[in-house]
Amino acid sequence: xxxxxxxxxxxxxxxxxxxxxxxxxxxxxxxxxxxxxxxxxxxxxxxxxxxxxxxxxxxxxxxxxxxxxxxxxxxxxxxxxxxxxxxxxxxxxxxxxxxxxxxxxxxxxxxxxxxxxxxxxxxxxxxxxxxxxxxxxxxxxxxxxxxxxxxxxxxxxxxxxxxxxxxxxxxxxxxxxxxxxxxxxxxxxxxxxxxxxxxxxxxxxxxxxxxxxxxxxxxxxxxxxxxxxxxxxxxxxxxxxxxxxxxxxxxxxxxxxxxxxxxxxxxxxxxxxxxxxxxxxxxxxxxxxxxxxxxxxx
Amino acid sequence: xxxxxxxxxxxxxxxxxxxxxxxxxxxxxxxxxxxxxxxxxxxxxxxxxxxxxxxxxxxxxxxxxxxxxxxxxxxxxxxxxxxxxxxxxxxxxxxxxxxxxxxxxxxxxxxxxxxxxxxxxxxxxxxxxxxxxxxxxxxxxxxxxxxxxxxxxxxxxxxxxxxxxxxxxxxxxxxxxxxxxxxxxxxxxxxxxxxxxxxxxxxxxxxxxxxxxxxxxxxxxxxxxxxxxxxxxxxxxxxxxxxxxxxxxxxxxxxxxxxxxxxxxxxxxxxxxxxxxxxxxxxxxxxxxxxxxxxxxxxxxxxxxxxxxxxx
Amino acid sequence: xxxxxxxxxxxxxxxxxxxxxxxxxxxxxxxxxxxxxxxxxxxxxxxxxxxxxxxxxxxxxxxxxxxxxxxxxxxxxxxxxxxxxxxxxxxxxxxxxxxxxxxxxxxxxxxxxxxxxxxxxxxxxxxxxxxxxxxxxxxxxxxxxxxxxxxxxxxxxxxxxxxxxxxxxxxxxxxxxxxxxxxxxxxxxxxxxxxxxxxxxxxxxxxxxxxxxxxxxxxxxxxxxxxxxxxxxxxxxxxxxxxxxxxxxxxxxxxxxxxxxxxxxx
Numbered sequence: 001x002x003x004x005x006x007x008x009x010x011x012x013x014x015x016x017x018x019x020x021x022x023x024x025x026x027x028x029x030x031x032x033x034x035x036x037x038x039x040x041x042x043x044x045x046x047x048x049x050x051x052x053x054x055x056x057x058x059x060x061x062x063x064x065x066x067x068x069x070x071x072x073x074x075x076x077x078x079x080x081x082x083x084x085x086x087x088x089x090x091x092x093x094x095x096x097x098x099x100x101x102x103x104x105x106x107x108x109x110x111x112x113x114x115x116x117x118x119x120x121x122x123x124x125x126x127x128x129x130x131x132x133x134x135x136x137x138x139x140x141x142x143x144x145x146x147x148x149x150x151x152x153x154x155x156x157x158x159x160x161x162x163x164x165x166x167x168x169x170x171x172x173x174x175x176x177x178x179x180x181x182x183x184x185x186x187x188x189x190x191x192x193x194x195x196x197x198x199x200x201x202x203x204x205x206x207x208x209x210x211x212x213x214x215x216x217x218x219x220x221x222x223x224x225x226x227x228x229x230x231x232x233x234x235x236x237x238x239x240x241x242x243x244x245x246x247x248x249x250x251x252x253x254x255x256x257x258x259x260x261x262x263x264x265x266x267x268x269x270x271x272x273x274x275x276x277x278x279x280x281x282x283x284x285x286x287x288x289x290x291x292x293x294x295x296x297x298x
Numbered sequence: 299x300x301x302x303x304x305x306x307x308x309x310x311x312x313x314x315x316x317x318x319x320x321x322x323x324x325x326x327x328x329x330x331x332x333x334x335x336x337x338x339x340x341x342x343x344x345x346x347x348x349x350x351x352x353x354x355x356x357x358x359x360x361x362x363x364x365x366x367x368x369x370x371x372x373x374x375x376x377x378x379x380x381x382x383x384x385x386x387x388x389x390x391x392x393x394x395x396x397x398x399x400x401x402x403x404x405x406x407x408x409x410x411x412x413x414x415x416x417x418x419x420x421x422x423x424x425x426x427x428x429x430x431x432x433x434x435x436x437x438x439x440x441x442x443x444x445x446x447x448x449x450x451x452x453x454x455x456x457x458x459x460x461x462x463x464x465x466x467x468x469x470x471x472x473x474x475x476x477x478x479x480x481x482x483x484x485x486x487x488x489x490x491x492x493x494x495x496x497x498x499x500x501x502x503x504x505x506x507x508x509x510x511x512x513x514x515x516x517x518x519x520x521x522x523x524x525x526x527x528x529x530x531x532x533x534x535x536x537x538x539x540x541x542x543x544x545x546x547x548x549x550x551x552x553x554x555x556x557x558x559x560x561x562x563x564x565x566x567x568x569x570x571x572x573x574x575x576x577x578x579x580x581x582x583x584x585x586x587x588x589x590x591x592x593x594x595x596x597x598x599x600x601x602x603x604x605x606x607x608x609x610x
Numbered sequence: 611x612x613x614x615x616x617x618x619x620x621x622x623x624x625x626x627x628x629x630x631x632x633x634x635x636x637x638x639x640x641x642x643x644x645x646x647x648x649x650x651x652x653x654x655x656x657x658x659x660x661x662x663x664x665x666x667x668x669x670x671x672x673x674x675x676x677x678x679x680x681x682x683x684x685x686x687x688x689x690x691x692x693x694x695x696x697x698x699x700x701x702x703x704x705x706x707x708x709x710x711x712x713x714x715x716x717x718x719x720x721x722x723x724x725x726x727x728x729x730x731x732x733x734x735x736x737x738x739x740x741x742x743x744x745x746x747x748x749x750x751x752x753x754x755x756x757x758x759x760x761x762x763x764x765x766x767x768x769x770x771x772x773x774x775x776x777x778x779x780x781x782x783x784x785x786x787x788x789x790x791x792x793x794x795x796x797x798x799x800x801x802x803x804x805x806x807x808x809x810x811x812x813x814x815x816x817x818x819x820x821x822x823x824x825x826x827x828x829x830x831x832x833x834x835x836x837x838x839x840x841x842x843x844x845x846x847x848x849x850x851x852x853x854x855x856x857x858x859x860x861x862x863x864x865x866x867x868x869x870x871x872x873x874x875x876x
Contacts, residue, residue, distance in 0.1 A: 035403055088583055100349060101586055103403075104542060107535060108582030115575040226531065230414065237407060270422040277411040277418070284408050285396050465728060472727040473713075473720050473738060476706075480714045483703040490663065490697075492689035492718030492781060501724055 002143070003263075009144035009152075011259040012252065013217075016155035019251025020210035021232020022239060023162065026247050028203040029236075030179040031195050033099050034089065038106045039207040040229025041113035045080065046073045046208025047220035048121050051128045058121050058220075066131040073208045081204025084109055085197045093196065110225075117222040128215035151213045155248075158209065163244050175199070234280040240290025249291060254279060308460050315452030323452065324521075325564070330455040331517045332540070333556045334462045338509035340541050340552035341466045345475060346502045347482025351534050352393065352409035353510045355416040358529030359386050360511030361518040362420060362427060369436040370426060376441075379515060386511030387504055394503040398496050405503070413531060420526045432525025451519060458516050462509055463549060469505075470549070478502055479547075539582045545592025554593055614677065616641045616816050617662070617785060621671035624657050624840075631657040633840045634671070639785070644807060644817040646827050649837035650860055655820045656789070658837070662818065663695050663787055664688040675785065690718045692784035696777075698793060700770035702762040709758055711773060712745040715780030741780075748776040752806065768799040775806065786810060788819040792826040800826050828852070836860065 024039045052058040053069035062068075088105045132146035139149070166172035177185040178195050186192050210228065211220075218224060231254060239250025257279055262272040283290065318326050339353045363382025367373045373381065389412075397408035420427045427433070438446055446454055469475050477498050480488040485495045518524050536559060544555020559578065566574035585592055615638035622635040632654040639645045647655050660666040662673055664685040673681045680688050689695075694715065703711050720741065722734040749755055752772040757765060765773060771791060778786050788807070792800050800823070807830060811817050821827045828834075828848040836844040836851060838860040844851055851857055 035406070088587065091587055097590070100347070101590070103349070104538070105583050105586040107538065108542075108579045108586070110579070111535060111539075112576055112579035112583070115572060115579065119573055119576070230410065233407065233410075268422060271418065273422075274415055274418040277415040280411040281408060281415070284404055284411070288400050288404060468730065469724070469727060472734065473717060473722060473741075474724055474727055476710055476713060477717060479706055479710075480703045483705060484701060486665075486685075487697065487701045487703070488714070489685040490689055490695055491714050491777065492686050492694075493714070494684075494686045505724070 002141075005141050006143055007259055007263055009142050009148050011255045013144070013148035013151045013255075014259065015235075015252035015255030016151050016248075017210050017214050017228070017251070018231045018235040018254050019239075019248035020155055020158070020206055020213070021228050022235035022247035022251055023159070023244065024203045024207035024210065025232055025236050026241065026244065027162075027206060028199045029241060031175050031182075031199050032089075032093075032102075034102050034106070035233075036103075036106050036200075036203065037229055037233075038084070038110040038113060039203060039232065040225030040227075041110050041117070042077055042081065042204045042207040042225075043211030043214070043228050044117055044220070044222060044225040045113060046077050046211035047128060047215035047224065048117060048126070049073050049076050049208065050212035050215060051126045051220045054129050055127075057126045069212065070209070073212050074205045077204040077208030078201040081200040081202070082197055084204075085200035089196065089200065090193060093192075114222055114225060121220070121222070123222060125219035125221040127219050128212075130216035145217075147213075147216045154209070154213060158206070159244065159248050162206075166244055171198070231276055234276045234283075237280055237283050237288075237290055242290070246290055253291075304460065304464075308456060311456040311459075312453045315449040315456065323449070325561075327452055327455055327520050328517075329557060329560050330452070330459050331513055331520065332537075332560045333553050334455075334459050334513040334516070335510055335537060336540050336544075336552040336556035337459070337462045337466055337549055338506040338513070339537050340547065340549060341470065341478075342502060342506040343538070344541055344545075344547035344552065345470060345482070346478040346499070348499060348503060349403065349406040350409040350503065351406060351531065352390075352413045352416075352507065353537055354514075354529045354531075354533050355409075355413040356386050356390060356507040356510040357514030357517065358416055358420065358524075358526075359389060360514030361524045361529075362433075363511070364515040365433050365436060365518050365524060366426060368439070369433070375439045382515050383508060383511055386514075387508045390504040390507030391500065393507075394500040398499040398503070405499075410531075413529075413534065417526055417530060420529070428525070430526060432523060434523040436522055438519040438522075455516055455520075458513060462513070465509070466549060474498070474501075536578075539578055541592075542582050543585050543592055545594030546590070548592070548594045551592045551594035558593070615639060616676055617818065618674045618677075619662070619671070620673075622658065622661060622668055622673065623670040624654075624661055624666060625669045631840050632661065632668075632837075635837070635840075635842055636671075637835050637842065637845060639816045639818055641784070641816055642811050642814045644811045644819070644830060644832045646831035646834045647818065647820045647837065648822075648824075648827065648834060652839075653837040653860075654840040655837055657840075659787060659789055659818075659820045663693070689781065692718075692781070693787065694718075694778035694781045694783035694785070695787040696771070696774035696789060696791060698789040700767065700774055702765070702770060702773055704763050706762065707759050708749065708754060708762055708765075708773060709742070709745055711762055712748055712776045712780050713741055715777035716741040716744065716782075718781045744782075745776075745780055748779050751779070752776045753802070768795050771795060771799075771803070775803075779810065783815055785816040785818060788817065788821075790821055791819060792821060792823040804830050 021039065021043065025036065028034055028036045048058055050069045050073055052060050053062045053064050053072045054066065055061070056063060088109060089102045092101045092105065130147040131150060135146045136143060137146050137149050166175060174185070174190045174195055177188065177190055178192060182192060211224070214224070214228070235250035235254045236247060237250070238253050239246030239248070254276055258272065258275050261275050262269060315323070315326065335353060335357060342348050342350060360382050363385050364378050367378035367381050368375050393408055393412050397405045421430050423429065438451070477488065477493045480491070480493060481495050481498055489495050540555035540559045541552050542555070543559060544553070545551020563574055566577065570577070589595060617639040619638070620636045622632055623630070624632040635658060637645070647658060649655050657666065661668050661681070664680065664683055667682050672679055675688070675691055675693055678691065680691065680693070703714060720737055722737055726734050749758060752775055754769060754772055754776065757769065762770070762773065791803060795803060804826060807817055819827070831848055834846065834848055834851045835842055836857050843856045843860060844854045846854070
């Protein structure tokens, strides 16, 4: 039982990371219909920026307080996302290019980011200090690493914030209006360019935070992006490409299936790597709209 | 006239095989496999507009298929080859049917999952697939009494490229190719004109994946070694980049892109090290932004400017 | 005409959530007949058009083409049965030549499978030659001869409309559906279009059109079906329609003036 409860904490934490990645996709996907596979590399970038702000292992070797690292990740990744939108996505949208064009351009961006990270930070993994050390924490019957609880707390707060943004603010409403009907939204006076730029900046910031939160468990590494991108994507498909809460739900389901399967199913551990893909295929086959359907334009 | 041109090109490309040697032969052979893969991927992605990430997975099915059937299970080579290719077609069909049911990027997602799943299976396949180390130490058996070794195997690869090109050109210039282009541009309108969009997509995906399998089977005997990383996601990005840089939807563009991006690292790596990959990324972004027709589009424009009087 | 109607629409109803866009609509179209569907904005014309074209599935009722039910059928199969359409906002296939665009319309008639093509069978080439010849004739018919090899994105709006018609005709349709064909055209283009539609119908092709422009429509249509709030409020020849009190009522304040001006005997 203890074993199961500990597994629950660890699955919750992984699920939160996947959920954040799914959210990063979603923020960009909803208003633009663009699947941005580069967010995996953006989370790796977030991890490296964090390491640089917290330790002497990477530039700028700042050794600052954790809150400053979070702010730095949000600001730097937000700016990078904004710049990528400005330089690659916006000219394509303005030209009226097919939606595949920005998606392919972003694959180019993915490679640029990944290889730049190896050039700047090297190919070796860099350990990332967790904000509360390597303590074990017990809350009631639940026990786990402090970082796992930290991930869960930050993710839940972030999802609450994003949910409030979409449901309660004029800007969030504008996002949703653009998602439902670009042309009508433009006619209503919503600035499409600004919504798209904000979507990329926001998506990048969320992905960067996911990378920062994840990095104490896996170290910051230039190869950490692609698996995160795929897992986030699977979470998105499971949860449904519509709503914020679906992203979190999808992430948690994926993580629980992964970890419970690896722990209790009598199959070689290597094959458990196949779970997310099997789950992705299963959902594409049986429930391609995901568990939580988007709001429909009538 | 056209037949002569084909023959001359095949002979020229084969002669090159006898002139090269050692390391250059190895580079040339792998380049030929890349060209074959780029050609079929170009039809799928550049002509028919389907984004899939499974081209190398199917090459892997072809490669592992033929090696396992022929050398692990001991089937006659012809049967093993036919079996591996049939397996590719079957798997491609199974992947395509559900994932073309819906619009959008479901094919991209399903093929991404399939490609990753393939890697997991190969890595965990134990003795049968050789796990992470792959399979080595087998040799191409004699085919119809001929021992295809050295430059003669390179000729086989030249014929593979020629066959792939021939099949795809014939398709592209037919009503089927036209239907593919129409679907790429606007599936809803294509359907309104009586084109069965899903059927066309399934056929295209199955066919190009089968051609990928054939190229993979040929690759298996280039070094007489196969291992999982070759069939991973990094190579599919490179294949995609080759087509974008060379010119989407044009066989000549795909071939040009494959040759350039395959050979570029040999020149660039000694100078800039791994940074050449950053250059590739930049090149792709620039191509999409400023030269969507790729290098072949640039060449077209140059030819137009040089000889406007010769234009039809 | 005493033969069975080519298109039979019966009890057609379409609901979107709580909104009824089309309610219990019935009408027929004969072979070679030009039937116009009109009505004020929001009357359900476009919904009806999309139901017949197969883009939408009816909530109730059925649609038959030559006795065969087509409601709920996939769009490409409806086209395959000989119902071709044009789009209100021209939808050419960009990146393909004008001729290739028209050829796409002929696809419902082509029998070559992928295997036939790969095997290089001779009928494939014959079929293609025939389709090309027919496409050439149609390009002549709509008067776009000068643009054969042109990039379709360079065509003017009016020329794009003509391409739409040529592409639909390439499928040798039994019915052609025209979605606001006169919208955005100049007066000269409209009169050419009218003549063209008459010739198409004279060849035995049924023409079903949804239209706003009364000047264009009233002299052209053999029969008019008037919709308002999703229901049929009148049906008949152009002359009777403009005198119908229910129609006048529906159009009051919107297009009453247009109705009067556009009457063929005015």
